[in-house]
Amino acid sequence: MWTEKQRGLRVSQEELLCKNACGYYGNPAWKGFCSKCWRERSRPTGSQRQETRPSSDGAPPTFSKFEEKKNIEKGRRISTVRKLFWGSASPLKPQETSESHTKMLKAYENLEPGDFTGFLKILRSPSSQRLQSRCIAFLNTMEAYHDLPIQKQSDFVQEFYQSFAEYFRSFPEAQVTRIMEHVEKLMMTRLHKWVFCHDSCDDEQKDLALQRRIRSLNWVTPQMLSVPFPDENTPVMGDPFMPAITAIIEMDAKRAPQDKLACVSKCSQHIFEALSTSNNEPANADDFLTSLVYVVLKANPPRLHSNMQYMIRFGLPHSLMAGESGYYFTNLSCAVAFIEKLDGSALNLSPEEFEGYMRGQRAPAALTKRHHMASDTQKLLEELQGRQQKLHQGVDALTMQLQKWVQVVHSQLDEATSQFDKVQKEITAQAEASQVMSSLAQDGSQEKVKEQQPVLLPNDDCEAPKETAC
Numbered sequence: 423m424w425t426e427k428q429r430g431l432r433v434s435q436e437e438l439l440c441k442n443a444c445g446y447y448g449n450p451a452w453k454g455f456c457s458k459c460w461r462e463r464s465r466p467t468g469s470q471r472q473e474t475r476p477s478s479d480g481a482p483p484t485f486s487k488f489e490e491k492k493n494i495e496k497g498r499r500i501s502t503v504r505k506l507f508w509g510s511a512s513p514l515k516p517q518e519t520s521e522s523h524t525k526m527l528k529a530y531e532n533l534e535p536g537d538f539t540g541f542l543k544i545l546r547s548p549s550s551q552r553l554q555s556r557c558i559a560f561l562n563t564m565e566a567y568h569d570l571p572i573q574k575q576s577d578f579v580q581e582f583y584q585s586f587a588e589y590f591r592s593f594p595e596a597q598v599t600r601i602m603e604h605v606e607k608l609m610m611t612r613l614h615k616w617v618f619c620h621d622s623c624d625d626e627q628k629d630l631a632l633q634r635r636i637r638s639l640n641w642v643t644p645q646m647l648s649v650p651f652p653d654e655n656t657p658v659m660g661d662p663f664m665p666a667i668t669a670i671i672e673m674d675a676k677r678a679p680q681d682k683l684a685c686v687s688k689c690s691q692h693i694f695e696a697l698s699t700s701n702n703e704p705a706n707a708d709d710f711l712t713s714l715v716y717v718v719l720k721a722n723p724p725r726l727h728s729n730m731q732y733m734i735r736f737g738l739p740h741s742l743m744a745g746e747s748g749y750y751f752t753n754l755s756c757a758v759a760f761i762e763k764l765d766g767s768a769l770n771l772s773p774e775e776f777e778g779y780m781r782g783q784r785a786p787a788a789l790t791k792r793h794h795m796a797s798d799t800q801k802l803l804e805e806l807q808g809r810q811q812k813l814h815q816g817v818d819a820l821t822m823q824l825q826k827w828v829q830v831v832h833s834q835l836d837e838a839t840s841q842f843d844k845v846q847k848e849i850t851a852q853a854e855a856s857q858v859m860s861s862l863a864q865d866g867s868q869e870k871v872k873e874q875q876p877v878l879l880p881n882d883d884c885e886a887p888k889e890t891a892c
Contacts, residue, residue, distance in 0.1 A: 456743045525549045541604040561612050568616040572623045576735035596668050607678040614677040618732050625728040636722045646769040647712045648702045666692035667721040674724045679737030683747050690750040714757045
């Protein structure tokens, strides 16, 4: 049984959490920290380098002053961009505070979960004109400064999220999260074409490297990963993880980070469903992670690295740090890191066997069996195609015969119609001739009667006086 084999991938729940013990999920992209701890950890380091820079390290004093002036100008430029993003923190007008602000908060408070259309209607209302203007200004400025480094753009977006959420600090946390999900979808759907796979980063090169790596591991079978996969009785098209493979591929077609994260969650849920049908025991973390590795290897999702970095940089931090979606995304990051470092020991293979598989000199028995099944299926398909071709030829021949028969029937019908017309004309002529003869016969009989009447009348007249005379 697969449960008796040594697993090549084991990750405990503690290993998925942040190294700073803050309770949130860590990520290999953040060196094991959560996004919050990673940002707090990286920012002081950069500021410390600027503050502790010596005034002169052998370079001329003029060059040192030039560097200092350049840093000051750079800081002013960044602060100017920040002001353009969300403006100054000027207080609201009294009229807005008393009436419009209260009306706006009540409208957002009654917003249904997942009602993005309703959110847009509220945002376009007069009571939300201030928030709407802020969003429009942020989008226009981000598009104007789209050539900034990707990390700066990520910082600006995250700071915009925090600044926007301040309007709803009186709301419950769950309600604020739902509102900010709508804000994220609105912002990043517009900014996707500007910040996704940015020119200032090497995401495209890493995407190609990861795709080549996954393509070189296409020989890995579920048995090598100790995935509970019923390979003996399942046909080629009966992969129980196919819905999960489809879901992870759909991630690249989405634009908002939360929609991409929803594809990751959907993929993970399909994996748990497949595990429940393939194994009689409840699925554990090891089963899920190894199955996720298998799904990624078989799917080879397009631009996987860029999509993950896009969610990390521009997604809501809470979605990646906690909850069900955070757990799934952390496991996906671990699966990608495992694939990048995959070797023979993780698959219970010797280095020689692993190199043989990588070079294409060897093939797993299950894979060979599937290749044979695929070849048999191909032969069967070719035979069926030949039969179908013969069937089409027979149908064409039958169609030609049917057309000829229809033509013969039409010609016979035309001939019979013409003969019928001739016969009908002859019958009509004979009927007219018989009528003429009968009319002539009647006229002749009447004339004979007229001729006989004058002869009979005088006889009668003569006989009568004779009788009277007697």
